[in-house]
Amino acid sequence: MAALAPAQTHASRAQGAAFILKKALISAFVALVLFSLMIGIRTEAGPSGQLIYWTRFGELAAMVVTVFGGSIIVELLRQWWGPVGTIRIVPPSVQKALAVARRAIAPLLLVFTFLVPVIFYDQRYILDLAILVLTYVMLGWGLNVVVGLAGLLDLGYVAFYAVGAYSYALLATNFGLSFWVCLPLAGILAAFWGMLLGFPVLRLRGDYLAIVTLAFGEIIRLVIINWQSLTGGPNGVSGIPRPTLFGIPLTPGDDGLAARLGIEFSPTHRIVFLFYLILAMALLTNWVTIRLRRLPIGRAWEALREDEVACRALGINTTTTKLTAFATGAMFGGLAGAFFATRQGFISPESFTFQESALVLAIVVLGGMGSQLGVALAALTMIGGFELFRGLDQYRMLVFGIAMVVLMIWRPRGLIGHRDPTVFLKRSHAISSDLVKEGHG
Amino acid sequence: MSARPTTPLLAIRSLRAAYGRIEALKGVDLTINPGEIVALIGANGAGKSTLMMTIFGRPRARAGHILFDGNDITGRPTHEIARLRIAQSPEGRRIFPRMSVAENLQMGADATDCSEAERAGGLDRVFALFPRLKERMAQRGGTLSGGEQQMLAIGRALMSRPRLLMLDEPSLGLAPLIARQIFDAIRTLNRQPDCTRGNRRRAAAASRNPRCLSRGRPAGVVFPDA
Numbered sequence: 001m002a003a004l005a006p007a008q009t010h011a012s013r014a015q016g017a018a019f020i021l022k023k024a025l026i027s028a029f030v031a032l033v034l035f036s037l038m039i040g041i042r043t044e045a046g047p048s049g050q051l052i053y054w055t056r057f058g059e060l061a062a063m064v065v066t067v068f069g070g071s072i073i074v075e076l077l078r079q080w081w082g083p084v085g086t087i088r089i090v091p092p093s094v095q096k097a098l099a100v101a102r103r104a105i106a107p108l109l110l111v112f113t114f115l116v117p118v119i120f121y122d123q124r125y126i127l128d129l130a131i132l133v134l135t136y137v138m139l140g141w142g143l144n145v146v147v148g149l150a151g152l153l154d155l156g157y158v159a160f161y162a163v164g165a166y167s168y169a170l171l172a173t174n175f176g177l178s179f180w181v182c183l184p185l186a187g188i189l190a191a192f193w194g195m196l197l198g199f200p201v202l203r204l205r206g207d208y209l210a211i212v213t214l215a216f217g218e219i220i221r222l223v224i225i226n227w228q229s230l231t232g233g234p235n236g237v238s239g240i241p242r243p244t245l246f247g248i249p250l251t252p253g254d255d256g257l258a259a260r261l262g263i264e265f266s267p268t269h270r271i272v273f274l275f276y277l278i279l280a281m282a283l284l285t286n287w288v289t290i291r292l293r294r295l296p297i298g299r300a301w302e303a304l305r306e307d308e309v310a311c312r313a314l315g316i317n318t319t320t321t322k323l324t325a326f327a328t329g330a331m332f333g334g335l336a337g338a339f340f341a342t343r344q345g346f347i348s349p350e351s352f353t354f355q356e357s358a359l360v361l362a363i364v365v366l367g368g369m370g371s372q373l374g375v376a377l378a379a380l381t382m383i384g385g386f387e388l389f390r391g392l393d394q395y396r397m398l399v400f401g402i403a404m405v406v407l408m409i410w411r412p413r414g415l416i417g418h419r420d421p422t423v424f425l426k427r428s429h430a431i432s433s434d435l436v437k438e439g440h441g
Numbered sequence: 442m443s444a445r446p447t448t449p450l451l452a453i454r455s456l457r458a459a460y461g462r463i464e465a466l467k468g469v470d471l472t473i474n475p476g477e478i479v480a481l482i483g484a485n486g487a488g489k490s491t492l493m494m495t496i497f498g499r500p501r502a503r504a505g506h507i508l509f510d511g512n513d514i515t516g517r518p519t520h521e522i523a524r525l526r527i528a529q530s531p532e533g534r535r536i537f538p539r540m541s542v543a544e545n546l547q548m549g550a551d552a553t554d555c556s557e558a559e560r561a562g563g564l565d566r567v568f569a570l571f572p573r574l575k576e577r578m579a580q581r582g583g584t585l586s587g588g589e590q591q592m593l594a595i596g597r598a599l600m601s602r603p604r605l606l607m608l609d610e611p612s613l614g615l616a617p618l619i620a621r622q623i624f625d626a627i628r629t630l631n632r633q634p635d636c637t638r639g640n641r642r643r644a645a646a647a648s649r650n651p652r653c654l655s656r657g658r659p660a661g662v663v664f665p666d667a
Contacts, residue, residue, distance in 0.1 A: 296551040303537050303548050310535035312499060314597065315523020315552035421541035421579065 016079065024071040031067035032060070039063055106373050113279060117272040127271045131278055131343065133383045135336055138282040140363040140375040142332025145289055147361065148370035149298065150325035151305025153210040156197070156217025157360050160190040160330040162224060162352035164337025169237040169347055170230070179243040183338050190334020191327040193220075198326035202319055205308070217357055224349045236348025242270065243277065243342045274343055281339060285332045286372055292328070294422045301325050302370070366407060368414025377415050448511040450475045451496070451605055456505035458495040465491040468505065473605070478631050490532055493607045497529055498522050509605070523552045528603035532610045534594040538583030542574055545582050545593055549600030559602065567596035570626050588619035595626070606630070 040060040043053040113134075120126040139161065146154045167186040171177045177185075201212050224231045231237065242250065248257045250270040258265035292298040300321045303311050311318055341347050359382065367378030385403070389396045411417065451473040458466040465488045473479050481489050495502050498519040507515045514522055528549070537545050546567060550560045568575040571592040577585060582593060591611060598606055611627070612620035 299540075299544065299548060299551060302540060302544075306537035306539055307535050310531060310537065312519050313497070313529045313531040313535065314548055315497075315520045315528075315601070316548075317518075317520040419539055421544055423541065423543040423547045 020072055020075045023075060024068050027071040028064050028068040032064050035060055035063050109373075109376070117275050121268065121272070124268065124271065127268070127275060129384065129387055131271070131275050133380055134275070134278040134282050135340060135343075136360065136363060136379040136383050137376050138278065138285050138336045138339075139333060139360045140367065140379045141282065141285040141289060141372065142329050142336065143360050143364050144329075144367075144370065144372070144375050145292075145301070145332070146325050146329035147364050148375070149289075149293065149305060150301040150322065151369075152201075152322065152325060153206060154213045154326075154329070155210045155354075155357055155361065156213040156215070156220075157329070157333055158352045158354070158356040159197075159217040159220035160194060160333030161337040161340065161356065162220055162349075163190045163193050163330075164334030165341040165347050165352070166224065166231060166237070166337075167334065168338035168341045169240045172241050172342075173237060173239060178247070179241065179338070179342050180246065183335060186338035187331045187335045190337065191331040194326040194328075194330025194333075195323055197330075198323040202322055214354070214357075217352075217354060221349050221352050224352070231349075234349060236346060236350075237341075238346040240341050240345050240347065242345065243274070245273065274339075278339055278343075281335055285335075288328075289372065297321070297324060299422065305370075362404070366404065366414055368411075368416040368418075370419055371414065371416040374414055374416030381415075449473060449508075450477075450510060452506075452508040453492075453496070454506045454508070456492070456495060456507060457503040458491055458500050459503055460491075460500060464503075465500075466495060475604075476631070478627065490609055493529060493609055496522075496607065497527065520552065523601065524554075526553060526601060526604045527607070528598040528601050528605070529607045530594045530598040530609060530611065533613065534587075534590045536582040536585075536590050536593050536597065538581065540582055541579055542582060542585070542593060543578045545597050546574075546600050549597035553601040555602065560600070563600045563602055567599055570599075570629060571596055588615050588622070591615060591619075591623055592626075595623070599630075 040056060041053055042056055043051055046052040113130075116130050117127060120130070139157070142160075143154065143157045146152050146157070164186040167189045168179070168182040171182045171185060172179070197213065197216050201209050204212060225234055227233070244250070245257055248260065249255065250257050250273055252258065252265040256265060258269060289298075293302070300311065300316050301324075303314075303316065304318065304321050304325075308318060311321070340351070344351075363378045363382050364375055366382065367374030367376070386396070386400060389399050392399055407415070449472045451471070453469055453471040455468045455470060456466055457464065457468055469488070469492055471479075471481075471492070481492065483489050491500070494500065496507055498514075498517055498521075502515050505515070506513055509522075509525055509527065512525075514525065537548065540548070546564060547560075550563060555563070573589055574592055574596055577589060582590065585593060595606075595608065595611065598608075608627070611623050615623065
């Protein structure tokens with residue numbers, strides 16, 4: 001027996017080598033077929049309109065060799081790592097350290113966010129990027145109510161973003177209303193449209209719901225493009241007023257904030273103000289969501305995500321539950337939209353394409369559906385990471401896509417898939433549910 | 442027992458219900474008195490689950506009447522019926538897998554407006570009946586065993602302090618020993634005041650009064666040789 005064992009492993013390893021080689025050869029062949037036209041031949045329009053083409057066999061060969069080598073490396077890595085789902089024993093000390101890190105990450109992140117304008121005061125680019133990230137954090141938290149908590153797959157979230165942005169833009173430019181009056185109005189209008197979307201889709205779930213919401217997002221965009229007399233069509237709305245600090249404008253004039261405070265005017269003041277404005281709005285979204293999760297309505301959302309039939313059996317009004325989820329999510333989208341309009345000063349339908357919906361949805365899914373911290377981290381990675389890869393030019397999307405695929409393999413439930421219970425009875429954490437495998441109670 | 446002057450808790454008169462064009466209930470009559478355990482038995486497709494769901498408002502009754510405590514509740518929406526303290530534990534348990542046991546129980550109390558004291562009282566009652574649930578309070582529902590999930594489903598339904606508790610297939614997929622525990626609990630509950638429940642199949646042994654359904658019609662009364 002003892003003598004047999006090494007021989008057996010040796011045999012399996014040899015068979016493994018043949019298998020790896022075979023797999024790599026197949027991958028290389030597929031790459032050859034695919035890239036022979038895509039990379040092997042380059043075409044271009046000549047000076048008089050005729051087609052010029054030349055061959056690039058060197059690049060083609062390099063690509064095929066890369067695929068061959070890459071396939072071997074991936075296979076070796078997979079063998080070294082063992083089968084997917086292998087349970088690895090983590091030493092308790094490391095576990096404890098991880099638990100501390102997990103608890104500390106949210107407060108640390110919050111403190112750091114508050115200090116961003118102080119640290120990066122002179123770096124306009126970073127401040128702008130931080131505002132953008134925070135806008136997506138807020139959008140992600142808003143969509144998280146609909147998708148993460150209530151489990152209603154919404155592919156048209158950008159519609160509410162657009163409704164909020166246009167509400168503020170049109171109210172401000174046509175009636176001269178201030179940002180602080182328009183902000184709640186934009187939220188209410190977006191919530192109203194959320195209810196309007198909610199009614200026809202009450203009976204729909206999953207794929208069907210996704211298709212209808214996708215269509216809804218497009219309808220809003222097309223209406224905005226075509227209703228020229230109201231929205232300005234593809235030209236958009238320009239000259240949207242900048243926000244004021246409760247009536248005090250952030251301008252270099254005599255009545256500006258800088259003059260009143262007796263300090264020298266700087267355009268960065270407005271950026272810093274916008275930063276804290278969106279931070280406050282995002283934190284409000286987070287706070288409201290956390291509070292709602294502990295109320296019956298929030299629990300009903302989560303129960304709806306888990307099992308709609310059981311919800312009805314318990315006498316939960318599924319109609320109001322769904323409509324409030326849509327309305328709440330839409331309201332936060334609308335508030336973020338109003339902020340977007342006041343920050344940009346100009347909006348057009350181009351800002352509200354399906355790509356935005358997909359991006360926000362990706363943030364929610366990658367972050368771990370329902371996890372507030374996860375969504376914030378995902379927004380930071382997606383938006384910030386996207387900027388980080390700017391140097392990679394045309395390969396940016398490729399790197400981005402690979403990163404998303406890897407993340408979904410590594411953490412199929414998102415960055416933070418853990419869900420904290422909201423009901424506590426005396427002792428709260430007797431057994432961490434993370435440690436118990438499903439179905440093995 | 443026989444001379445009961447009070448109105449029946451639940452009275453169903455020639456009830457009809459259908460899924461689209463398929464008629465599942467073709468004129469069902471049923472009376473349940475306060476304090477009774479009623480077992481509803483019948484073959485697959487006889488309409489047992491449909492009857493329970495029709496009492497709960499979905500699918501809507503096509504014809505006939507459902508009287509709860511003398512009041513007509515036919516055609517009322519589900520959430521209003523739940524507020525009258527009729528509770529249901531659906532077939533296949535259907536607990537919320539990612540929510541903790543405590544949250545699952547809380548969901549049962551949420552549908553009816555009950556005070557904090559009533560909620561605490563309800564919890565105590567559930568934990569007295571199923572001590573296992575108390576141990577598992579912080580655990581996710583999906584991590585419980587089948588029997589514990591059934592206990593949770595019944596406990597969840599009990600949280601609304603129901604006057605009528607309807608259990609659909611409470612022993613489905615359970616080991617005989619666990620099923621016995623469940624039915625013992627049902628008998629215990631019945632001895633407490635202000636409780637009536639209908640259940641079925643194996644519950645025939647727990648009930649003195651099983652009713653049989655056949656293809657959507659009542660098919661006489663079956664007495665088990667208990």
